[in-house]
Amino acid sequence: MQMKKRVQLFCWLLLLLPALAIAQQKNISGKVTDQNGNPVAGANISVKGTQTGTLSDAEGHFSLKASVGSTIEISFTGYRTQSFKITNETTSFNVALKEDYARLDEVVVTGLATTVKRSNAANAVAVIGARELAGTAPAQTFDAALNGKVVGANIVSNSGAPGGGTSIKLRGVTTIFGNSQPLFVVDGVIVNNSATSAGLNAVTAAAAAGNSSNQDNASNRIADLNPEDIQSVEVLKGASAASIYGAQAAAGVVIITTKRGKAGKTRFNFSQDVGFNSIIRYLGQRPLTDAIVQSQGWDVAAYDSAKAAGKLYDYEKVMYGQKGLIRDSRLSISGGNDKTTFYLAGGLRKEDGIIKRTGYANNSLRVNIDHRINDKIKLSYSSTFINSSADRGLTNNDNAGVTFGVALSSTPSFAQLFPDANGNYPNNPYAASNPLQTRDLMTNNELTNRYIGGVNLDAIIQQSNKMTTRIIARGGLDYYNLKTTAVFPSILQFEVNTTKGHSIQGMTNNVNTNWAGFLVNSYKPADDLSFITTAGLTHEYGKYDNILNVATQLIGIQTNLDQAGAINVSQFRTQYKNDGVFVQEEFAFKNYLNITAGLRFDQSTNNGDYKKYFTYPKANVAWNLSKMNFWKSKTINDLKLRVAYGESSNFPAYISRFTPLNSSNIGGYPGSLVSNTLGDGSIGSERQTELEAGVDISVLEGKLSLEATFYNKVVKDLLMQGQVPASTGFATKYLNAGSLRNRGIELSLKAIPFEGKNFRWTSTTNFWLNRSLITQLNIPAFPLGAFGTTLGTYFIQQGASATQIVGLNGNGGIGKLGDAEPTFQMNFLNDFTIHKNWSLRFLIHWKQGGDVINLTQLLTDLGGTSPDFDVMQSNGKTAGENRIAALGVSSKPFVQNASFVKFREIGLYYTVPYRIKNIERIQLGVSANNLFVITPYVGYDPEVSNFGVGFSSGVDVTPFPTSKRVQFHVAISF
Incomplete structure (x- = not known):
């Protein structure tokens, strides 16, 4: 019996030997x-x-x-x-x-769970690495670090206020009343990028006349991210690439991957940056004489007295002339083994603004852990906690004369605004406020606590010689609490006799969660044939809750809301739930033909019919001729033709589905009044389709490569706000009533002009342009986004550019005066390596064309303080007199060319060529951001947006001036 068992065991061992x-x-x-x-x-x-x-x-x-x-x-x-x-x-x-000179082996996204090498990709995906993002001249915030680096993007800094604030539009305008910002995804977690008003309109009355849009100069929340934590950024610019994300991807997708640990010994990296910032340029002030003072109706005796006492002040330099100190400390620890790797990083950043009592602080902690349970299962955890504080001052539009720039626009140099020995500030007789008093005593702070965390499970559930099946599951949470505090003491000049102080306090809680599950099957029936099939489910949930309290008639120096004579409370809440299903098939033949087709079905509570599933298809083909058998060229190493098509959509605005109710006092009793805007419960999404075609070529072993792309993007069912008959009891309603087209070209040329033993030069030149057109408008043409045709405004009109600017043309009519869309943009990135230890890198950004409505100059004209006011012109009048005379006749003086050439970044670094005991690497460097700008534009910066991140960028109303930054760097690895 035992012999029989031994024979059976021996036979089993023989059978198992091949497997073993x-x-x-x-x-x-x-x-x-x-x-x-x-x-x-x-x-x-x-x-x-x-x-x-x-x-x-x-x-x-x-x-x-x-x-x-x-x-x-x-x-x-x-x-x-x-x-x-x-x-x-x-x-x-x-x-x-x-x-890989041409970056052909660089992996780019093809779906929610799959990737492909760039040499086989059918879409133009912009990829920004850690070095491009923060390794040359670190910017203050993540959104600022993107500026000028994304081909096909029009990125505009809203102002120079600390804490960020940037408008990002990929491949032109994709909506007018909807969300115009791309979707941001961090390590698989969809994050919120809203901009929340601090309620400053209660003081500035910016919305009391003209446009009622948010003009509070709020920062958008993507600025919270620490650029130093990021490994790479992939930008899916159009529907053909982003359609797999469905209804949230009409404005593009920005996929952010953070740094992770590496197996091996534990590594420590410490870096310290110290520097300063200062204003890029001043506008200047008007030289005064007795005759000029008298012609303005100012006090000549006061001018003479101040001049004799040497008390003529350049208040522009007094207000904006501070050199802010920059301190940035970072420590990262990474390591692990074959099973588990980790990455821990902490950062402490503090920057003073160029205006006293303004600045930005950001403290962040990141923990990323990867664990291989076995050869088939991998678990990853990504998280970051951010605490930030931004003191943003008081700038931008103002109808009460209280913001810094508006008050200074009418304040001459002989006005005495400084406090006396007891700290008492005099009233400003030339403006509604003393801007120095306002600056020194007010508060405008954004305080944010934010957590972003996600878990990813990647498991192989079946594997054979020809087929592998994986299951991928991920979930994430993005939560932040934003507290805004704006305090204007009753002692301020503009508060004493009116509201007797303001305490404006806002509290915002935002929660975004998302989970997804994917099944990915890779099948390779032959060496030259492969299929990747992906199917998945997605779910997103978001809840935004903002409460804003405006208290007036403050008691003494109290700022508590209950220490006020009057208080007004408003609350804005939104909530959504999205569910998606998608399938995708990727086919590759002999490594030269790649075909992808996918379909996504989306359901969202943001749609009028929240139970309906909308369908978003995608398909693309990449044909690499240089990998075919007949290809014999030794000069052209890679030649690929590609074409891609995709669809996505943009949710209707949250308020468009509902008829709002406004609180009111009715006969002494609280009640609600129906607003004059009618909701539409059947409102639909804006539908976007895009066709993209391109060619990629590399020569000389990849030392010279070109990526060329043409796209045609069409947006239908544009969300509009139209008039309704007065008999309905309403004035306006939201409706789908138009179509928009964007066409553009994107070129990217990478080269290594010289490579030797002790010197290497790499260069990248990018070129892009976009042209938009309103192809259909089912309602009458209408102005939008500025302050009317008298000053110049955007005008939505069939057959015209979506970003055209119209105004009075001086002939008794209204005509087109300009366009905010640039004629083209280019950037030049050059990297020089000298003796392997020295590195010089710089980025130059050129924007040609694109107009801005400059109302800052108009305000200084009306206030009599423009630096060129007295320059004589051919008609015998001064420049200031001519511009003022044009008011109400022609808007041309206010619509100005905003072309520029900016030296965005430059960095010089030296790496110590030998090791010191346990220290593996020491690097020293110096860098600068926005070192100088060349522009015909008359303003602090041609990149400006009074209305923040929405449709209406390119309006200049006394913004926070942009600063240049110079920093010194020390980095140690051990």
């Missing part, structure tokens, strides 16, 4: 170097089709276990991926990576 041989694990070691023999640290070495992998250490060495017959892939950013087959004889191997 296949599963035999071997220790494989080696070294990764570049083509010059220098070690490559951090290269990714993985066993294809499994979760097994490791990273090379500081000397380029690696070690891992792999089965005989498996394939090991070695990849590193900027280098071509190489593969090796493991045989019975393989115990170690060395690999020299070749530089």
Whole structure:
């Protein structure tokens, strides 16, 4: 009996021997170097089709276990991926990576759960690495770090106020009344990017006349992210790439991947930046004489007295002339083993503004952990906590004469505004406020606490020689609490005899959650044929709750809301739920033909019919001619043709579905009044379709490459606000009533003009342009986004550009005076490496064309303080007199060319060429942002937006001036 069992056991062992041989694990070691023999640290070495992998250490060495017959892939950013087959004889191997000059092996997104090499991609995806984002001249905020770097984007800094605030439009205007900002995704977590008003209109009365849009100069919340934590940013600019994200992706998608740990010894990286910021340029002040003072109706005796006492002040420099101190400390710890890697990072940033008592502080903590449960299951956790505080001053539009710029626009240099020895400020006889008093005693603060966290599970549930099936599950939470505090003491000049002080306090809680599950099947029936099938479910939930309290008649120096004679409370709440289903098929043949087709179904409570599923298809083809058998050219290394089509949509505005009720006192009793805007319960989404075509070519071993793209984007069912018959009891209603088209060209040229033993020069030149057109408008043409045709305004009109600016043309009529859309944009990025230890890198951004409605100059004209007011012109009148005379006759003086050339970034770094004990690397550097600007525009900065992140960028009303930054850097790795 025992003999029989032994024979059975022997037979089973014989049957299992092949499987045991296949599963035999071997220790494989080696070294990764570049083509010059220098070690490559951090290269990714993985066993294809499994979760097994490791990273090379500081000397380029690696070690891992792999089965005989498996394939090991070695990849590193900027280098071509190489593969090796493991045989019975393989115990170690060395690999020299070749530089991927054209970034053909760079991996870009093709879906929610899949990626593809750039050489096989059918979409133009802008990728910004850590070095491009923050490694040259670190910006204050993440949105500022993107400026000038994204091909196909029009990025405008709303103002220079600390804490950020940027309008981002990808491939033109995609909506007029809807959300115009792209969708932001951080490590798979969809995050909120709203801008919340601090309620300053209660003091400035900015909405009392003209446009009622938010003019509070609020920052949008994507500015919370720490740029130093980010490994890469991928920008999906159009529907053909972003349609897989469905109804939230009409304005594009920005996918942010943060830094993660690497296996090996624990590494510490510490860096310290110290610097200062200062205004880019001053407008200047009007030189005064007795005759000028008298002609303005000012006090000549006061002018003479101040002049004799040497008390003529340049209040522009007094207000905006502070050199703000910049301090930024960062520490990261990373490491782990083959099973678990971690990345911990903390940052402390504090910057003073160029206006006293303004500034920005950001404290962040990041924890990223990756754990391989076994060869088939990987679990990842990503999280960040952010505490930020921004003191933003009081700038932008104002109908009460209280913001810094508006008050200064009518204040001459001889006015005495400084406090006396007891700290008492005199009243300003030339304006409604003393701007120095307002600056020194007021508060306007945004305080944010934010948590972004996500979990990702990637598991192989089936694997064979030809097929692998993975299940991917992820979930995330984005929560922030925003407290806005604006206090204007009763002692202020404009408060004493009116409202006797303001305490404006807002509290916002925002919660966004999302989860998704994907099934990905990779099938390779033959070596030259492969299929990747993806199916998935997504769910997003969001809740926004803002309460704003405006208290007046403050008691003494109290700021508590209950220490006031009157209080007004308003609350705005929104809530949504989205559900999506999608399928996608990717087909690859002989590594030269790649076809992708996908379909997404979306349901959202934001739609009029919230139960209806909307369908968003996508399809694309990439054909790489240079990988076909007939290709023999040694000059052209890569030639790819591509075409892509996709659809997405933009949710209707939250308020468009409902008829709002306004609170009111009716006969002494609280009640509600129906507003004059009628809601539409059947309102539909804006529908977007896009066709994109392009060609990619590289020559000279990739040392010269060109990516060229043309796109045609059509947006139908544009959300509009139209008039309704008075008999309905309403004045306006939201409706789908138009179509919009954007066409554009994007070119990206990468080159290595020179490469030698001790000197290397790499260069990137990007060019892009966009043209928009209102192709259909089912309601009468209407002005939007400024202050009427007298001063110049945007005008939505069929057959015209969506961003045209019209106004009085001097002939008794109204005509087109300009367009906010640039004629074209270009950037030039150059990187010089000298003796391997010195690095010089700079970015120049050129925007040609694009007009701005400059009302800051109008205010200084009316106040008699414009620096060129007295310049004589050909008609015998001064420049200031001519501009004032044009008011009400022609808007041309106020619509100005905003072309510019900006030296956005420059950095010079030196890496110490030898190690000091346990210190692996020491780097020293100096950098500058916005070092100078060349522009014909008469204003602080041609990049300006009084109305923030919405449709109406390019309106200049006494903004917070933009600053330039100079910083010194020390970085130590050990």
